[in-house]
Amino acid sequence: MGKISDLKQEMTAWRHYLHAHPETAFEEHNTTEFIIDKLKSFGITELYTDFAPTGVVAIIQGDQKGRWIGLRADIDALDILEDNDINYRSIIQGKMHACGHDGHTAMLLGTAKYLAENRHFAGTVVLIFQPAEENEGGGRVMVENGLFDRFPIEAVYGLHNQSNMQLGYFYIAHGELMASYDVFEITVKGLGGHAASPQKGKDAIVTASQIVTSLQTIVSRNTNPIDSLVISVTQIHSGDTWNVLPQEAIIRGTVRTFNAQIQDMAEKRIKEISQGIAMAYGAKADITYQRRYPATINHPSQAEIAIKAATHIVGEDKVIIDPKPSMGSEDFAFMLQKTPGAYVWLGSGQGANLHNPAFDFNDEILTTGVKYFAELVRQELGK
Numbered sequence: 001m002g003k004i005s006d007l008k009q010e011m012t013a014w015r016h017y018l019h020a021h022p023e024t025a026f027e028e029h030n031t032t033e034f035i036i037d038k039l040k041s042f043g044i045t046e047l048y049t050d051f052a053p054t055g056v057v058a059i060i061q062g063d064q065k066g067r068w069i070g071l072r073a074d075i076d077a078l079d080i081l082e083d084n085d086i087n088y089r090s091i092i093q094g095k096m097h098a099c100g101h102d103g104h105t106a107m108l109l110g111t112a113k114y115l116a117e118n119r120h121f122a123g124t125v126v127l128i129f130q131p132a133e134e135n136e137g138g139g140r141v142m143v144e145n146g147l148f149d150r151f152p153i154e155a156v157y158g159l160h161n162q163s164n165m166q167l168g169y170f171y172i173a174h175g176e177l178m179a180s181y182d183v184f185e186i187t188v189k190g191l192g193g194h195a196a197s198p199q200k201g202k203d204a205i206v207t208a209s210q211i212v213t214s215l216q217t218i219v220s221r222n223t224n225p226i227d228s229l230v231i232s233v234t235q236i237h238s239g240d241t242w243n244v245l246p247q248e249a250i251i252r253g254t255v256r257t258f259n260a261q262i263q264d265m266a267e268k269r270i271k272e273i274s275q276g277i278a279m280a281y282g283a284k285a286d287i288t289y290q291r292r293y294p295a296t297i298n299h300p301s302q303a304e305i306a307i308k309a310a311t312h313i314v315g316e317d318k319v320i321i322d323p324k325p326s327m328g329s330e331d332f333a334f335m336l337q338k339t340p341g342a343y344v345w346l347g348s349g350q351g352a353n354l355h356n357p358a359f360d361f362n363d364e365i366l367t368t369g370v371k372y373f374a375e376l377v378r379q380e381l382g383k
Contacts, residue, residue, distance in 0.1 A: 004114055004370050011110045011366045014038070016088035018102035019361070022077030022095040025132035028054040031075050031105070035129050038109050042116040051142040055131040059124060059151075060115045062381060066123030069380045070156035070341070071373050072332060073108035074101045074133035083357035099354050100161040103361035105129065107159070107369035114374055123381035126151055132331075137292060139331035148338045155302050156341035157376055158332045159369055161361060163354055165347030168368055170310035171323040172344045174303045178296035179228065179256040180263055181329030182289065186211060186274045190283040192247035201245045205238050207281040208249035211274050212236070215253075218269045229266060230256045230327050256327045258295045296333040299340040306342040309375040313368065346372070 014034075023031050032054045036047060039058050046059035055075065082089055082096035090096040097103075112127050128147070132138030147153075165171065188208045193201030212233050223229045231253065238249035251274075255266050271287045278285035298306075310319045323345070332343050348365050352358035 004374060005367050007110045008367050011106045012363045014109055015102050015106035015363060018105055019097045020088045020091050022090050022092050022097045024079055024095055025076050025134060025136035026053045028075050028131045032056055039112055042113045044112060044116050051145045051147045052131050052138055055138060056129040058112060058127040062121035062123050063119045064122035064383060066381055068124045068126060068151060068153045070126040070128055070153040071108060071111060072128040072130055072156060072158045073104040074130050075105045076101055076132050076134055078134055080357055084360055098356060098359045100361040103161055107366055110370040111373040114370060121377055121381040122383045125377055126153055137331050139334040143334045143338050153339055155380060156335050156339050158343045160345055161348045161365060162345040163348050163351045165345060167347055167349030168314055168365060169318045169320060169347040170314060170344055171320045172303055172306050172310060173298050173322050174300045176258045176297050176325045177343055178325060178330045179258055179327045180295040181293040182255040182291050184253055184270055185288045186251040187286045188249040188278055188283055190247060193245050195243045195245055198245060202282040204246055204249040204283060207278055207283045208236060208251055210277050212251060214273050214277060215270060218266055222265060222269055223262060227262055228258055229262050293329045293331050294333045294337060296330045296343055297336060298342040302340050302342040305379050306344050309372055309379050312375050313371045
């Protein structure tokens with residue numbers, strides 16, 4: 001695969017441009033235009049932009065007919081102020097590619113160029129440049145808008161760089177890889193008053209504090225210790241001054257697990273605990289609970305194909321099978337619910353963690369990612 005290695009300099013330039021011009025969920029208009037221009041320059045003309053407000057789907061036909069597979073990259077950035085002294089630092093104030101989606105996009109563009117020039121496979125490759133992975137569920141939007149209904153994709157594959165995992169190593173699970181992602185908001189409504197006369201009010205802050213503490217018992221006392229569940233309160237908002245008991249307090253947080261039954265239980269208990277404590281303190285609690293992303297669970301057969309592809313590229317000693325899953329989440333899960341597939345991690349070596357202002361994608365793994373995607377095509381669509 002020498003030709004793929006020759007793409008490194010070009011892919012690095014693409015990646016640096018994308019890094020300097022980050023765009024967040026469903027605002028990736030310049031990114032989408034950049035992707036389309038590159039795809040057209042490779043001679044890829046079957047392009048679709050109607051599966052999401054932003055994002056691109058490109059079709060590459062092999063020189064023989066056969067099965068359909070999908071390769072996906074996320075393209076969005078984050079609302080983070082960059083803290084890197086590099087010549088391709090973000091020029092968009094308060095936004096940056098702090099998760100490496102600029103690298104994922106460059107990898108899939110490199111794959112597109114390689115496949116467009118080497119169509120020696122039997123079937124069709126669908127390249128999915130997906131927007132809004134961070135928080136807004138662009139993967140769900142593309143699925144709901146019929147991506148897998150319009151195209152008979154039989155298997156779908158995705159990849160994510162992972163900082164502080166061994167450089168060039170693949171981490172591939174046969175099943176659970178990343179957790180579901182739910183969010184909740186609890187609005188505690190009390191009776192405001194003077195801080196000097198708390199007995200005349202219903203203290204929303206005290207009530208909210210009791211709720212926050214008690215929510216942790218869902219993990220410790222309602223969940224089997226063998227199972228995984230994380231409930232994190234991430235925001236509390238209440239009050240405006242020193243001498244007033246506020247009328248209202250707002251609690252926000254996340255719930256993460258791998259098991260749908262535990263998910264159901266956690267939602268039920270959050271509501272019961274919040275409403276019960278509020279009632280005990282003479283207040284009221286209104287709860288909003290949203291299920292954002294399901295758990296990312298690979299299909300065993302496609303995981304085996306991914307393992308074979310990765311092993312072919314980097315060798316058996318650099319493929320870690322069934323690593324410990326992460327409680328982080330990924331909206332590629334929506335695609336895995338629709339069709340069989342596998343999501344893998346590719347180690348990018350030592351550096352700042354994902355979502356850190358000092359994060360920068362390691363360009364050394366660009367060609368590794370393209371070789372992996374190309375080998376997946378060979379494994380799935382080889383003649």
